[in-house]
Structures are given as C-alpha cells and as structure tokens.
Amino acid sequence: MIKVGQYNTLKVIRAVDFGVYLDDGAQGILLPKRFVPEGLEVGDEIKVFLYHDGEERLIATTQQPKAVVGDIVKLRCVNATPQGAFLDLGLMKDIFVPAAKQITGMRVNGDYLVKIYIDEQTGRIAATERLADALNNDLVQLKELDVVDLTVQRRSDIGYVCIINNQYTGVLHFNEIYRNIQVGDKFQGYVKKIYPDGNKIDLAAGKPGYKRVEDETEKVIRLLKENNGFLPYNDKSNPDDIYDFFAMSKKTFKMTTGNLYKQRKIVFENDGIKLV
Template sequence: MATQLYAGEITKLKVARKQDYGYFLTNGNEDVLLHKNEALQEHGEDEDVEVFLYHDHEGRLSATETMPIVTLDSFSILKVVGVQPRLGVFVDIGIQKDMLLSKDDLPEDRTRWPENGDELYCGLKLDKKDRLFADLSNFEEIKELSTEASGDLKNKETEGVVYRFGEEGASILTEEGYLAFLHNDEMKQSVRLGERVNVRVTFVREDGRINVSTRPLVKEARLEDADKLLNYMNEHGGKMPFTDKSDPETIKNEFNISKAAFKRAMGKLLKEKKVEQKDGYTFIIS
C-alpha cells in the first residue's frame, strides 16, 4: 500500500513520465517533480530512482538525486550561508536549496546569532505542518562526538565551535572533541552561536570536561586591562568616574572585565604612580 511522501525522506520512486523540464516520480499514490537540474543522469519510464525529498522555493514537494549532508536521523556541522532577521539563518545541507534554521531556535539576543561562515551542528526536522527545517543538535548528540580531556591540559590553547548558550555562558566543542564551558566572566568579548573561537583551558574537571577562557593569563591580562583603563581616561579628559570601590556590574558594563580584574589593573597603575583616586574619580598623574 502506497504511503504519503514527506520532505526529508530518502526514498526510491518510479519514473511515471518524462517531460522536457524533468521527471515526474511516483510511489503509486503521489507524484513529485525531479527537475532536470536535480537529476544526476538520464532516466527511462518505470525506472526506480533514489531521491531526497524537500520543498522548493514555492513550497512544493520536490525531489533531488543529490544526497544531503544531514537527514531527519543524522546531524553534522553545517555552514551558515544566509541571515534573515525576520526568519532565522540558512545553512548549506549539500543540495541546491539551503535550509532554514528558524529564529525560534536561535538566541533571543540577536548579537549572539550566527553570521555567514559560522558553523552549526544541525540535523533536520519537520514542523507540525510537515515543513522541513534545520534543527540544532542537542547536548546528547554533541556528547556522542566528544572525548574526555586529560589532566595536563591546563593553560593549553585550543579551538572550538560554540554550540549552545546558557544563562552563565557558552558551551563549546573543541577540535579535539572536548566538551568545554566558557563562562560569561571569562569572555574577553561576547561570542556567537556557531562562532569558531580560540580558548585557553583553565580547569579540567573530573568528568573529562574542561572550563575555558578567551582571556589571557592573569599577568598578561593585568597589563592589557591597565592599558584599557589608561586609554579610557585619555579619551575622557584624563579621568574616569570609577575606582576600585565602584560597583562590579557598572565595571562589567563599561569595560567588560570583572571587578577582580579591574582591581588588579588599578593596583598596577596605583603602584606605578600613573594614577590617583579622589572623590570617586581616578585621575591620570601628569
């Protein structure tokens, strides 16, 4: 008994009839078009053809002989090839039509959306109307790709792709397959979903996962943060309304560094007598 055809299927269909613009394929119940641009070779009537089913740009169920990188039952890392703020982002699944990852599956914060060239771990899914969409891989799927980190990795550098966000930070899968967590306080600057980032290992957990940072080591960071404070004061008349007693959230919002990092940098500048503090302000000593 013939069954209904769905987008996302890889199936064999019979050539029902041939037209100048392609082939109509059938399962005995429904017909779909295999356009000549989607056919890999010539076919004769009644020939069985293996195809992937998808919706064309007009929403019609169509066929292609080109097999996708991912299916409804698999996932892979896919490149972002388009961003539409009202819809979401499009990823290349290996066929002529790019697949939409809905904005509903993306972070609410638009600054964390992927950009063209970023990479997302995705599969495919059907919505309630049987429309085909890209589907972000969940943690259990990402875990399948992972491997435990060894204890000697502290302060080693590596690279990985951001695959999800939580309230406290970003999760990353590194090139070696390590599951890494990048806390918000350890971000030198905000990162995007799908962004490939360079990180430094700060801690190896007992379960083989790692904590990472995009910030330099404390000594290097202190120099960098001290320069950041001096540059700020130079751009604001030689002073700033911040001291080592300022509110941590205010410091974070203005300089994107923690209160502890601010105090280390300020301590360096005070010790070197480059600045002085008075009445809630820090001044450059000329």
C-alpha cells in the same frame, strides 16, 4: 596529494578559454575563468579551495568558504527538502546536510551549528548537526592555562557549553562571562580547570592570569587619555557600571588598575582614577 574541502596550493599546467587547469597529478582541476586572477600564467602557483560542483566534478575556487573540513561553524539554511537541507558556505554551491545528520529538522533562514566533513561514500564535503560524534573528552590533550579556541555550542543551567579546538567540550560558567554571547560565537579562552576524570573542563574567556590584565591596561590608559586623564570609576563602583564602560569584570578592573598604580601610571582618588 590534494585535499578536498581544504585550501591547496597548486601549479597552473595549462590555460583554456574557460579558465586554467591546476596540477593534481592527473588531468588537472579546473579553476573557472571568473576566479582566475589577472596575470596568472602557466607555471605559476595559486592557493585555491577544492570542492565538487553541481555536476559532481572536482573544481577549484579562489572564493573563501566560511569553513573548511574539520571546522565547526554556524551556517544559515537556504533550502530544505525531505532528503536534507542546504546551508550557505559562501561558495557557488551550498553544502548539504543529510536528513539523518540533522537533530530537529532544519528550516529555511534558520542558523545551525554544524561540522564540515567528507562523506565517505561520495568523497564530497557535507555537514552534520550531530556534533557529539565528533567531540570526545576521553583523551584530552590539554593542560590547565592552555590558550584555546572556543565555539559556543549551547546554553546550560550553569553557563555555556563550548567546543574547544573543534575537539572537546567544556563549560564557560556564567561568572566568567562579561559580554553577550550567542550560539556559534567564536573567541579565544583558556582552560581554567581539568577535573581528574578528564570529562569535565572549566573554561574562562580571554587570556590567563596577568597576560589578560596586561591586555586591559592599554584599554584603561587609552580611555583615560580620551577623557582628559580622569574616569569616575574605582573599586567602589558598581560592577555593571564598570562592565558597561570598560567591557571587563570588576575583578579584572581592580587587577588592572592595581597594576597601573604599582607602575605609577595612575593614582586613585575618592571619586575615580587619574592619569599621572
């Protein structure tokens, strides 16, 4: 069964002057000539993205969209009308956001966080800015220390509200943020705490526990080697100076260097750390 708004692997059933047709169990879906790879023949299979073109025909492309159905992504508005706005999805045809699916009204060149979905009436892909309808913490299928994909939704008084795995919301507190982040940014994090009612989730960036430290050890060793085996930073250094140089918090720096010291890979000196 084919899936609109998703990648599909389909077989070539016939070739024509303007492209090839792919097997959909019926008359076939056109892959226009401009997207047909050299050497593609009848009987071959190819991975394509399916959507409706400007004439509302289902069509295939080898272009890679910025998101697929179910994804939450930040896209730029390229046209706005009273009926709705069009956002750049990275395809020949822009994706439509109905006026009813907007929050404050979209403007050209503005960037907006939206979810890609299939319109039930038309069967076409569309986008909505009303993310609350797609996010629900009532039945959270997560546990503490789970590694998750995060999308920054908005800034709050205590940190940043993030979307978890395109399904739930949680808070990345300011004391867990060690780099500049913006709405729409995507990165990995982990579940730090789930409150009893499940409606509140605290998050942290990176990987949990010593897995996170192990990733940083390679960075410290590399930086030491690049600086003749010595760096003027230790547990007395200013946290901002540590973050500016290592891109990690002072807590992570102390855990990492302590781990390296136990492994006898570095020694502590009065004015810094030295590679053994």
